[in-house]
Amino acid sequence: MIYDAHAHLHEFLDSRIKEFIKEIIIVGVSDDYPSSRRTLELSNEYGNIVPCVGIHPWNVDKVGLDELRQIERVVSEAGCIGEVGLDRRFVPQTFNRQLEFFRVFVSLAKDYDLPLNIHAPDAWRDTLDFVRREDVNKVLFHWYTGPLNLIQEIKDYGYYISINAAIRIQEKSRVVAREAPLDMILLESDGPYEYRGITLEPPMVREAASIVAEIKGISVEDLWDKVAYNFSKLFRIKV
């Protein structure tokens, strides 16, 4: 099996999901309450899915606080909380409301001892400080393209980053892959997000693995062994 640490499975057709999970164990993140419900249903219906519930920082101005309460009611069924976080790059105008939502998700992560699947463009430092201050145990910084000098700090706290399949065209992801130690690296697609004309999909983690293995100077098999181990520690599954 191979591993995708961050995909929006709720946006794919069932027929595609069935294909994916034959060879990929996928962390399915959610964007709001309806997609959280859908992700939980998918994980009950199909194997090989780690369901995350949450409200994406891009949605905090589109939903009411009651939606947070709805998520709280289903969080015990989840294996992870996400996609949640802070974003100063794409939606800086809602930053204060993002903080309000993120605070709730961080406390749920602690109460239920669940990993956080975090989105933090241009808010990497804010987010890291936040989870540290709150003493959160398990954190993934998804599609990490933040400052290189934060990587070691993230690792020292025992947190992880995921490198996106966009590494085939995104130079910053290559730089991050070079810099980050293997024992903090996961891979992800963020499918079906569209990045510079490419629709990302879970099977693309395979190519990402070859690129990262080449950068690291190890075999693809060894790379997957490392990633599988990191995945199992973060999401508490047997590999």
Ligand SMILES: [Zn+2]
């Ligand atoms: Zn995402």
